[in-house]
Amino acid sequence: MNQPIGEPAQTASMRSLMTDLFPLCRSITGEGVRQTLRRIQAEIPVSVYEVPTGTPVLDWTVPEEWNVRSAWIKDPSGNTLVDLTDSSLHLMSYSEPIRARMSLPELKEHLHSLPDRPTSVPYVTSYYRRNWGFCLRHDLLETLVDNGRYEVFIDSDFTQGSLTYGELVVPGSTGDEILITTHICHPSMANDNLSGIAVVCELAKLVAASPRRLTFRFLFIPGTIGSITWLATHRAEVEHITGGMVVTGVGDLGDPCWKRPRANHTPIDRVARNILASRGEHRVMEFYPYGYDERQFCSPGFDLAVGRFGRQVHGEYPEYHTSADDLSFVHDASMGESLRILSSIVDGIDANLTYVNLEPYGEPQLGRRDLYRDVGGAVDRRSAEMAVLWMLSLSDGTNDVEAISTRSGIDMVTLAAAADRLNAAGLLGLSADPGAALR
Amino acid sequence: MNQPIGEPAQTASMRSLMTDLFPLCRSITGEGVRQTLRRIQAEIPVSVYEVPTGTPVLDWTVPEEWNVRSAWIKDPSGNTLVDLTDSSLHLMSYSEPIRARMSLPELKEHLHSLPDRPTSVPYVTSYYRRNWGFCLRHDLLETLVDNGRYEVFIDSDFTQGSLTYGELVVPGSTGDEILITTHICHPSMANDNLSGIAVVCELAKLVAASPRRLTFRFLFIPGTIGSITWLATHRAEVEHITGGMVVTGVGDLGDPCWKRPRANHTPIDRVARNILASRGEHRVMEFYPYGYDERQFCSPGFDLAVGRFGRQVHGEYPEYHTSADDLSFVHDASMGESLRILSSIVDGIDANLTYVNLEPYGEPQLGRRDLYRDVGGAVDRRSAEMAVLWMLSLSDGTNDVEAISTRSGIDMVTLAAAADRLNAAGLLGLSADPGAALR
């Protein structure tokens, strides 16, 4: 179940993708999202879907599509202070169009900056209340003088367009699905969330490269309204989802972090914690109803077993949601490690079967089946032989491979290999209840 | 759900009540109990009940009523050594009448003192084996000389009277009841249990001052035989009790202490521990079948969810059951804190409803309902907005407010307020199983 993850090629691929996507002006709708998905299609065969403005989606409605062509502020002397072309962060997302002159005090009602981080431009949105605004460095804001009328210009529009998202389904041999999502609505910030987009692209390639038991569905969606839209329009597909991960913020220098799903004792949660525990320093966060799209997937009506994988947590690092989250904030080593962990979780959940010992009375005679040494003596407690004994001992239909791994202290890869040998020897069969491993 | 607890008035009221009750000669029956209840009636409208001697109550029988008018010992010179009028502790409770002269060795068979606390008079009873005795300071006992005949006089009697107790029921909008009891049988000791009587009186006033969902029943009863008598004569009422507290020893300088009920995972127990945990230093004791009337309420046949609230624990402090437990041993600050905690527990259990999210698929759009900010950004993890999100996330019919408080780390008051707003917005409804919060 383990394939080598060729770091240099993957690193180059992820870095190139992030560099291309960085300047695009993304929001929850609009051309920036479409451009982003077209670039992703150069990596993996994502299908792109459009859901029309006005479509009722759960308690929400798909909003008008927002696009912007130009946006700037000029000072009384006509010098350009901020310009959208310099950074897509300068314009508050979903700003309405305006062309006006106004005094500095009037203008300041619409300016956003960070007094405690004066050299960073903040990321601000106003999706559901019509408004306009600009974001700028606080040190720049402080230089402005009330000596005449400032000119603001936003050439944006709201249209009866659509919400755009991308989806890639990699079918497995069973209909049970794992959902892997990442948000594509954030403008020019690298860790949040070009890192998530890039790692999920590479993960999708790895998933597609091997035959899989489970179906893996990858979603590239705008945050919140995107997951709500997908959930509203895929009620039948939701029934097949047995677990999932929201992937975001995977390139910074923080430790790997798993946020548990709302539901307890789910296989994806056990597998993710098992894998992380075997890899050293990491963080596990209990579920809380805030954060990214896990909020929607874990809402009590759906209650999907969707956790979140990332590194540093939103709001806990100073670069979060500012222009300081640029391409230099994302490190190749972190991206590679995140990809390896996600790949191991994907492999683990795919191998997490529930077996039944077919010779459960006493130990079967392993020696004559070449599953055991010939000469007596001690065996190492984590050896292949112990993996064979543990699989036989605990395969009574109530334990999947992860549960046996946790109880035995033997990693899932070694146990799955032992299960394959025992299965070939006719000593283990799959549980008659093939979905048990995912409940 | 929180009302200001006006300390000065309450403190004065409690101190005055304790001072008036201190000299009365209480026992498990008799005029001292009636005098005590009459004084309580000056505070709250307690009903007084009399259960005749000889009434079978569970495995017990209501005993003869015991009253005493006078009791003393004179030394061979005719000097009074101890006199009931000095302290009701001097006479062993339920002493039979006697008038006799005897040698010091004969007398000593009936004298009780504390060699390790020579200046304190102990509290001794002999309810169910007929005997007589006096209690005195050990340093006084040691001065006695065997130089003649001592005279003892006890003018007591046993009659076919009754056992007396008080009860106040504050009806709520539902029939589910919370039982709050305190014992009134102890003679002149302040912490055990005039403090309990005084705090429960004030608590009853607070409970009656606001409309309540739950019915609150306050009992002022003699220990052991009083709770047994009440249980035996209120089998129908017992069915409605969903939780309760025995209140005793609430005025000393010890930390607040909660003794858990015998039954596990009861709402009153969760709420009490939740409230205490939010208030700093405190102690939680596991149930053990000894102590005060929780022994009876938690007996396996009834198995009521009745815990005990107090401060220092019986037998663990040297003043316990001695004359050193006088009015100076009780501190106004402790009394006030105990009242505030009990009031919070009462409010908490009354607000501990189980809600159901009426828009459980995805998050409802809070912004258009004015339940959320307009502009994106981080929210504090214990804010009102997080309370809204937690209530929506966990209100699936299996969690009451206390359970959501424990999982979220947000206090019950903030969560209950969020629930009210969500209920008003049509997003939360009460669970169809209204008693679930109390199971």
Next chain:
Amino acid sequence: MNQPIGEPAQTASMRSLMTDLFPLCRSITGEGVRQTLRRIQAEIPVSVYEVPTGTPVLDWTVPEEWNVRSAWIKDPSGNTLVDLTDSSLHLMSYSEPIRARMSLPELKEHLHSLPDRPTSVPYVTSYYRRNWGFCLRHDLLETLVDNGRYEVFIDSDFTQGSLTYGELVVPGSTGDEILITTHICHPSMANDNLSGIAVVCELAKLVAASPRRLTFRFLFIPGTIGSITWLATHRAEVEHITGGMVVTGVGDLGDPCWKRPRANHTPIDRVARNILASRGEHRVMEFYPYGYDERQFCSPGFDLAVGRFGRQVHGEYPEYHTSADDLSFVHDASMGESLRILSSIVDGIDANLTYVNLEPYGEPQLGRRDLYRDVGGAVDRRSAEMAVLWMLSLSDGTNDVEAISTRSGIDMVTLAAAADRLNAAGLLGLSADPGAALR
């Protein structure tokens, strides 16, 4: 339930038995086993059973019987290097017959030694792959010179004989059984497992000396194939087994050690841990599917609640499975302590009944039944009176004596005595479900 364990007589008896058994050449079949069982019959009335070669037993087959009369190696000069008569460890168990001369390199293919413990002879077997071999000190092996042909002689044979085991059933008043087993297949090693044999013999005497509720079945069996054979041929008896212990390695200086059964929450496991916890330093190991015959009893088809009692654990001490595990490695004090613990576990499981409070509403009036003191005051939390109160409080049909011991902190002996007194007073009865204590 406690009988004095007269150490000097028992110590002498165990030491004498071990000394007599030490030189015998045991294996999983053969005359050494029969001689061993005959010597055990001098202690306790064990029945000896023979199961013919070729009998199918679960996934296995009873092997040919192996016996050996003589075995040695001579060097090129005709000097005897190793001889079976010096130690039964010198010959690899189940070695096939041979008489041959060969060069040292050829011979070395069949020699086993321990380079890191050069003065110890290892214990090696090859039951199921036909081979021959000798075991010797590594320092001796290193002196051998390739200067001619060595002569080897093994006068062994394999016959259509039988597998031999011993069994003693001590019937109790109920049909529920406790299984106590020890292996008799190991050749000249004292701790593993003459110590187990000796302690189990003395334990059987103690069990038989008192009337018992439970039936105790003692098995003296060859390892692995012996337990498999017994299980295969006693399927009906297996249904009555409610718990058990494999006893082995009980004479060394290590702390007492309990290896838990595969199944959780079994009475034998709770009782064993309760007893050990009350006795100070000890070790509890979680189940793992390796070790001694608990592997077979705990296989998932049977899933018997069979734990293992010993001291140092196989493979964790350097004397393990070598000639250094001689009679000096076993200490009388350890043997005595092991016997006392096992006796307490046996007493505990026999007394581990589930009672029902027959006066469950309120506390019964203990004073008039002489189950309580007359004069009020504090009671010690572990006193006989507290034992009475705990038994009454928790005897609701869901707690056996062990569960009450764990919750109360009072030892099982004190609680069982309280139960007897309450039973005699008509306040406690046995649960209508007499097997509950063993589930």
